[in-house]
Amino acid sequence: MNLARKLATGAMAVGLTAAGLFTATPADAASGGGCDHETYGMSACISAGGNQVLPDFYITILPNYCTSVRFSLVDVTANKTLWSTGVKCADMHGGPWHINATAGHAYMSELTMYGSDMPITSHSPISYW
Numbered sequence: 001m002n003l004a005r006k007l008a009t010g011a012m013a014v015g016l017t018a019a020g021l022f023t024a025t026p027a028d029a030a031s032g033g034g035c036d037h038e039t040y041g042m043s044a045c046i047s048a049g050g051n052q053v054l055p056d057f058y059i060t061i062l063p064n065y066c067t068s069v070r071f072s073l074v075d076v077t078a079n080k081t082l083w084s085t086g087v088k089c090a091d092m093h094g095g096p097w098h099i100n101a102t103a104g105h106a107y108m109s110e111l112t113m114y115g116s117d118m119p120i121t122s123h124s125p126i127s128y129w
Contacts, residue, residue: 032106033127044071044111044124048101053127055083055109056095065115072112073097076126077105089113101129 035045041061047054055073066089073083087094101107109124 032125034125036122036124039122040113040120042111042113042120042122044109044122045096046073046107046109046124046127047096048127048129049098051101052098053101053107053129054096054098055107055124056093056097057109057111057122058093059091059111059113062089062091063113063115063117065117066113067116068114070110070112070114071095072110073099074108074110075102075105076108077102082107103129105129 033045033047035043035058037043038058038060040063041059043058043060045056045058047056053073055071057071059069069087069089071085071087071094072081074080075082083097083099085097106126106128108126110121112119112121
């Protein structure tokens, strides 16, 4: 799919979502969560289910310079990365992964693309437990 068509498709989905005709269905977060606004074709997301956080991501436009991608779950309260994985440079949806949460903690996911240009990082909104 060419870039113009991807952008048009994304704009249409945003318009339909705003009109209430189309809605994404991630798991409900304890409080907060969701996806960030797309950053250079990348979007880090987080939601919750039961006693777990469910980080996932979308890559919708792949720059030619991409050499690797890293996706991580951060415990904001403890200020540490809980989990991280490398993923391929591809137009894709990754996850969700099911990771046990600690009551009273806040979490966010990070998606970082590396390449010949400086790294680009997308951060999800924070999900509070």
